[in-house]
Amino acid sequence: MKFIDQVEIEAEAGKGGDGIVAFRREKYVPAGGPSGGNGGRGGSIIFTTTPRLQTLLDFKYARRFKADDGGRGGPNNRTGAAGKDLILEIPCGTMIYDAQTEELIADLVHPNETFLIAKGGKGGLGNQHFLSNSNRAPEYALPGLEGEIKQLRLELKLLAEVGIIGLPNAGKSTLISSLSSAKPKIADYPFTTLIPNLGVVRKPTGDGTVFADIPGLIEGASEGIGLGHDFLRHIERTRLLVHLVDVNSDDPIHDYQVIQGELSAYGKGLCDRPQIIGLNKIDSIDEESQNTIISEFQALTDDPIFLISAVTGSGCDSLLQAVWNQLDTMTKESTTEISFLESLHT
Missing domain, CATH: 3.40.50.300 (P-loop containing nucleotide triphosphate hydrolases)
Incomplete structure (x- = not known):
């Protein structure tokens, strides 16, 4: 096994899904009103420590990691599917730095520690949220927000007494x-x-x-x-x-x-x-x-x-x-x- 104890990576969380514009179309329900659902949240990127790993070799060649985007909202007030979180396993004793500022973000020492490093974007609101007495048929919705993007430097310091x-x-x-x-x-x-x-x-x-x-x-x-x-x-x-x-x-x-x-x-x-x-x-x-x-x-x-x-x-x-x-x-x-x-x- 090749020993790698320093790497730089990019972690990009998923974008939130867009809200949609939709209206109810049901028999015997006149003027059904807006029913556009919200977009799902984007997936986040999470680090978790495992004693199975003793090196950062897994990050040597795959330098960019992206979580799934959230799903688009649906009609009938259906919320889009949430993007799947991306779980990255790292060895115990890994220190996570901001690659641009060199600020220490986290020092993960113990087994099974988790740290959310990049949060997924929020889903956009569907037009159902904009219903009001003055606007009975809103024809606009909001797009989902972008997920966080982090430039990171991972540094492993072995845990030995x-x-x-x-x-x-x-x-x-x-x-x-x-x-x-x-x-x-x-x-x-x-x-x-x-x-x-x-x-x-x-x-x-x-x-x-x-x-x-x-x-x-x-x-x-x-x-x-x-x-x-x-x-x-x-x-x-x-x-x-x-x-x-x-x-x-x-x-x-x-x-x-x-x-x-x-x-x-x-x-x-x-x-x-x-x-x-x-x-x-x-x-x-x-x-x-x-x-x-x-x-x-x-x-x-x-x-x-x-x-x-x-x-x-x-x-x-x-x-x-x-x-x-x-x-x-x-x-x-x-x-x-x-x-x-x-x-x-x-």
Whole structure:
């Protein structure tokens, strides 16, 4: 499946049906009067979120969407048929922007959320509505109104509680494949991963937590170099980051600082996001080297640091336990803050 996370589309709601001019023609009913029915309303365009989709690929080639027009009114005061609404399914986590003003219109996060983006036009009034004492036989009706037309930009930000970051070949895909049932493409050259990979990792309680392997981060990613700028946005929704560093690198400290610098340059609070450091591929270095590198990182940051091997699984249980503990702590803090704010309003 090709990963598409930004598209521009046009959404046009249906036009309302025209009202008509008609008069009753019934036996034994002299001067029957006007009986032109109203036009039906035009169909609206509605977005709805579904967990079945993980990409905006459906909007890549079909860029214009139009709902049905309302039906014309009928004689004997019959209202025209309403135009059928057009329901567009989008992935959870899709943000809808006005493409011309860049105003955020809606941010749809939860499954089965709906949002009416373009309202159908009202049907025109038939001549029955214009009957009055001074005009017993109105011979005019109103046309239906045009539906709304919106130029939109859809932007998908993946929904994952934990984001796995690091330079290419740090072992992100290997880690997510070993922790979950995800099966990303893995090879021993940079940029194997060209799309974010999602995997559900089960807690000991049985609950699932979504992890995202964020690809393409290199030096200059925040300025549009490489693939990273396209995927930095997906880190924005994560609550916790697992930062993998390849201990076989020529300079692991520099690798770590490169990613930290890109998070800071991108802004939007990414550099303040809680992190857990995973020094990966320890199966390839001796114990003395392991002790040296963890000491260097402990002098550099106060974030929790773990020696792990995504291939053998060594240290991964301890890292996962730290992830669960951090998420639980953040949840409790959030609950306490909400309770405090609610108490201020009572």
